[in-house]
Amino acid sequence: MAELESFRAEIRAWLEENCPAEMRKPVRGDEDVCWGGRNCEFQSEAQKKWLERCAAKGYTVPDWPKPYGGAGLSTAETKIFREEMAAIKARSPLNSFGIWMLGPALLKFGTEEQKVHYLNQIARGEIRWCQGYSEPGSGSDLVSLQTFGEDKGDHWVVNGSKIWTSYANKADWIFCLVRTNKEDKYRGISFLLFDMTSPGVSTKPILLISGASPFCETFFDNVEVPKAQIVGELNRGWDVAKFLLGHEREMISGMGGDGGIASLGALYKDVLEHDALLRAEMALFDVESLAYRAHGERFMDEWKSGRAHPAYSNLMKYVGTELNKRRHELVMAAGGTEALEWESQRTNEGGKPRAWLRTKANSIEGGTSEVMLNVVSKRILEMPGG
Numbered sequence: 001m002a003e004l005e006s007f008r009a010e011i012r013a014w015l016e017e018n019c020p021a022e023m024r025k026p027v028r029g030d031e032d033v034c035w036g037g038r039n040c041e042f043q044s045e046a047q048k049k050w051l052e053r054c055a056a057k058g059y060t061v062p063d064w065p066k067p068y069g070g071a072g073l074s075t076a077e078t079k080i081f082r083e084e085m086a087a088i089k090a091r092s093p094l095n096s097f098g099i100w101m102l103g104p105a106l107l108k109f110g111t112e113e114q115k116v117h118y119l120n121q122i123a124r125g126e127i128r129w130c131q132g133y134s135e136p137g138s139g140s141d142l143v144s145l146q147t148f149g150e151d152k153g154d155h156w157v158v159n160g161s162k163i164w165t166s167y168a169n170k171a172d173w174i175f176c177l178v179r180t181n182k183e184d185k186y187r188g189i190s191f192l193l194f195d196m197t198s199p200g201v202s203t204k205p206i207l208l209i210s211g212a213s214p215f216c217e218t219f220f221d222n223v224e225v226p227k228a229q230i231v232g233e234l235n236r237g238w239d240v241a242k243f244l245l246g247h248e249r250e251m252i253s254g255m256g257g258d259g260g261i262a263s264l265g266a267l268y269k270d271v272l273e274h275d276a277l278l279r280a281e282m283a284l285f286d287v288e289s290l291a292y293r294a295h296g297e298r299f300m301d302e303w304k305s306g307r308a309h310p311a312y313s314n315l316m317k318y319v320g321t322e323l324n325k326r327r328h329e330l331v332m333a334a335g336g337t338e339a340l341e342w343e344s345q346r347t348n349e350g351g352k353p354r355a356w357l358r359t360k361a362n363s364i365e366g367g368t369s370e371v372m373l374n375v376v377s378k379r380i381l382e383m384p385g386g
């Protein structure tokens, strides 16, 4: 205990000295978020410094081993690090599909050479990744995917297309599910990594209901992928894909947290004085949100130390995203006419309605709520059927 307390003091002092004041202010929108990558444009000197300082100490990925760009912190130390970050409201130095999704999969399935090469790049925010899983007709039934890699000796030639690829037009590399054997549905998929600037890769943004275009259709036309860029065994990419999905769902479940707001009721107390119905709904929401946060803390401890049920992230994803949708419904209900303004300076260009519409996708991305419930009933509740 004494050791952990002295570690806490050390982290507190480091954060005090190194986290710029600007990086302790609430994130206003995507423009305040640093995604790294080759084409990264830092919004300010403070944002750049914050990433560089964290990366130098391994704090962008505090629990990864030091040789792979992390700080080598234990589960208990990582928790303290995150608590101290939250205490000063420090922004995340780096948002990254590499950190949240690919990194854990590489740590488990990658060769030593791949770990040293890719994980260090991810930790420093040098390469921005996107996820090439879904295809037209293969979303929930992902295993039916058709993008094909033809064996050409020392490389594959990949043809096909992906859909809903978040930030494909901004990413440097893709982690991609490719069929390498047409005879076996499950044992015919390989997990490949390749550069988005490879000849034959193109993207086309898709407009979302919120007015933004954060994701794309992605096309592969005779893309050459060297054999060294496979993660895990040939035709066993489904194992890697499922493991990664667990981490994706754990990441998305975080939406069920407080969203930076401890109590919606407290935030809207003036409105609630005159609306008993909304007051009751918000009170119920606040209680459920508190319960979810408490449950989430226990889950994270168990998940990080490998003690959680492997399917539990599906349950957390389901509850977390459904809660987040309800939070935004309530914000809209309490926001009055201002919440309906789409384009105006005083509403930060319709921040509320755009965020509300964006949450509609939460229970679809990373696997739909219906599919999460199927997994929970089969794998956690062990119910019979389909």
Ligand SMILES: Cc1cc2nc3c(=O)[nH]c(=O)nc-3n(C[C@H](O)[C@H](O)[C@H](O)COP(=O)(O)OP(=O)(O)OC[C@H]3O[C@@H](n4cnc5c(N)ncnc54)[C@H](O)[C@@H]3O)c2cc1C
Binding pocket: 130, 131, 132, 133, 134, 135, 137, 138, 139, 140, 141, 162, 163, 164, 165, 166, 167, 215, 361, 362, 364, 365, 366, 367, 368, 369, 370, 371, 374
């Ligand atoms: C914002 C956003 C970002 C995304 N980013 C990415 C990304 O970066 N990379 C990527 O690869 N994909 C991404 N996706 C795609 C996402 O993973 C798929 O949309 C999701 O898996 C659902 O697949 P689908 O859209 O093909 O719907 P479908 O699978 O066609 O489902 C349609 C409906 O049928 C229901 N359904 C399907 N099967 C069952 C079943 N067995 N039991 C009960 N109900 C069922 C679903 O719940 C849904 O309501 C993103 C999606 C969104 C919305």
